[in-house]
Amino acid sequence: MYRTAVVRVEKRDCSSHFNESVAPITEAALSVQQEVSNFDREKFSSTKARFLLAPASLLFQLLKSKSESKLGDYAHNFCVFIYLDDVYAQFSFAGNFPRPTDTISVFEEPLADELFLKKARYFREILTDDRHTAYFTHLCQLAAVDIRKVTSEKVEFLPVFQYRYVLDAIKAWTTYAALYPQAATTISDITALFVEKKAQVWRWVTTTYSLLCNELTQTTQRFVKERGPNACIVGGKHFSKDYLVELYHDNQREFDSATESLRRYFGNILTVEIVADRLVNDRSVNLAENPRSRKSSFQNLFGAAVPADVAPCAERTTSPDEDKDIIHLVNLCARAVMWMIYVGAGGPYRFPEIQKLKYASNDRDLYADSESRCIEIHAGYSKAQILRPVTKQLDKNTSDYLLFYTMIVVPIRNHVAGRLSSVMSRDLADEMGMRVEEHTANAADGEGCRLSDAGFTTQVLNSYLFADLSCGKLLKYANFAKGARKFPVSVPQDQRLSLRDLRHGIIYFMRRHTNVGRIVAGSDAVERLAGHTAATGRTVYAVPDSVVNHE
Secondary structure, X not given: OHHHHHHHHHHHOOOHHHHHHOOOHHHHHHHHHHOXXXXXXXXXXXXXXXXXHOOOOHHHHHHOOOOOOOHHHHHXXXXXXXXXXXXXXXXXXXXXXXXXXXXXXXXXXXXXXXXXXXXXXXXXXXXXXXXHHHHHHHHHHHOOEOHHHOOOOOOOEOOHHHHHHHHHHHHHHHHHHHHHHHHHOOOOOOHHHHHOOOOHHHHHHHHHHHHHHHHXXXXXXXXXXEOOOOEEEEOOEEEEHHHHHHHHHHHHHHHHHHHHHHOOOEEOOOOHHHHHHHHOOOOOOOOOOOOOOOOOEHHHHHOOOOOOOOOOEEOOOOOHHHHHHHHHHHHHHHHHHHHXXXXXXXXXXXXXXXXXXXXXXXXXXXXXXXXXXXXXXXXXXXXXXXXXXXXXXXXXXXXXXXXXXXXHHHHHXXXXXXXXXXXOOOOOOOOOOOOHHHOHHHOEOOOOOEOOHHHHHHHHHOOEOOEEOOOOEEOOHHHHHHHHHXXXXXXXXXXXXOHHHHXXXXXXXXXXXXXXXXOOOOOOHHXXXXXXXXXXXXHOOOOOOOOOOOX
């Protein structure tokens, strides 16, 4: 697929110099295969670590004007590009392509502003001098190879959708690195090279990125194939209603197992059913809230705090190793209930929406329906950052488990955090995109003072459902994604669907076998529940004859 995209780029551009500079991607693969011994995997890993951990990184400075950047994702995706540039001279084919003579290694000295400025000027020269186009495109081609899986016998490429993210990160790095020097110094303005696409490097990378996106769109439109009632093929793997049922129950069993282990450290941990009976199934408990005076915490629906008859109590003082085990068990409960919500909420969530769910604060997401006695999630996440509030009411079983997690597991987590004097990171979800002084993590308290680390940590633990004490952040995607690789147990590991595949399959079932219009009024109800636009639904998640107005 990559080769197709590159060849099509060659045909589009009339410049003979440009045509000669773009080598087929297969040649890049052969180069890697022949010289696999030159790849220093330890050095490559350290590249990513250095870019992710550098507190004064150039990318943070460049992206700080964006309201919500993806610093972590960019660092993850362009680090291979930076690494290849750093070690390029070690390969025999390095001399074939001219590159700037003033090369800058990110390993020579600490990653400080001065070094990043030098690196930015280096890439600025690549962008402004067409002689370096061949070198730049060769780096991009090499970045399509999955370095983690390279051996002397074979070479594997990244999937198309993943390589698209790599190119997107390269575009971001190229843009900001080239423009940064003129913001930091008095170097001339080169904005026109981007706006008018005068630079060959920029034309190549943007055109290739567009071609890959088009190819990905055409591929995903044929991604799901029907296989009779309640079954389909997603990305070449079987998917059915039974798959979802087993995925749900496997996570439920993991939740039950983790809570059973927590009973070694805490007393009065009741069962999920008993907690539900005492709190929400009891009709004498009024769950209705006045919209004008809603309580600041979901827990306060049952009194000023968690009722004593259901609150867990510490059996004894635990050791540091036992505290680590408790945190691990809490995270297992968190991941399991997140998956139960994902499957049981009636529509596919995007991970950031689940990750940031709040049980308290002025913008809490958890509410209770006084009639059904089930929990409602007031969702508003949209990938397009368009505020489109949607209420997602959980089924009774998922609701009871989320209730148990909120009323039992969260207090256990907060108890351990208090004992350990845990400190939550100011960058809870790896989104360091705003200016530091404007970052929400630096919000002032009621008296106008900047929150201390202890105050900020207390605020996070007393509002977010899925705070991870082991890393001081919200539960990460990598942890959540393990659930898709681990379950369903009955399905062979190589046949389990990724989160992306699950999303396609769930949306397919919603279109084919549910009347979503009864849940969300209006057309394109599936798209609203899924958190993306109607256009995205018709292009990315389309399957033949299935994209209609879901009224």
